[in-house]
Amino acid sequence: MRTRPLPSIRRTTSLTALVDVVFLLLLFFMLASSFSRFSEIDVTLGGSGTPDMPVAELANVLLTVDADRRFAVNGLAVAADALVETLRDLGSAETQRILLRPTVRATAQDIITALETARGARAGDVVLVH
DSSP states (O other), X not given: OOOOOOOOOOOOOOOHHHHHHHHHHHHHHHHHSOOOOOOOOXXXXXXXXXXXXOGGGSEEEEEEEEGGGEEEETTEEEOGGGHHHHHHHHOOTTTEEEEEEEXXXXXXXXXXXXXXXXHHHTSSEEEEOO
């Protein structure tokens, strides 16, 4: 009695698992990536001057920035919403320079906020000092 070998059954490979893995990888990389645009901010460091106006001829206004958006202009505390007006009242861009000095507790966001606010006042060049 002869037995016949069973015909080999060819199984097809399912792509469902592969598609699931690719979808999960795509989802992971989309959530892990940042799509925000990076921007740059021009920062002038102390010691520089313009050729038409030497550094010594400008009046210095000291703007101190502390944590939680606390500002002081020439040692006097100023509210964040009154900072622009205070800087404009002290002089114009032709007569003064704003020295921005962060405290140890100031975060990077506090410094950027002060820098943008002081530049927005257009009351003088803003210089970051230590």
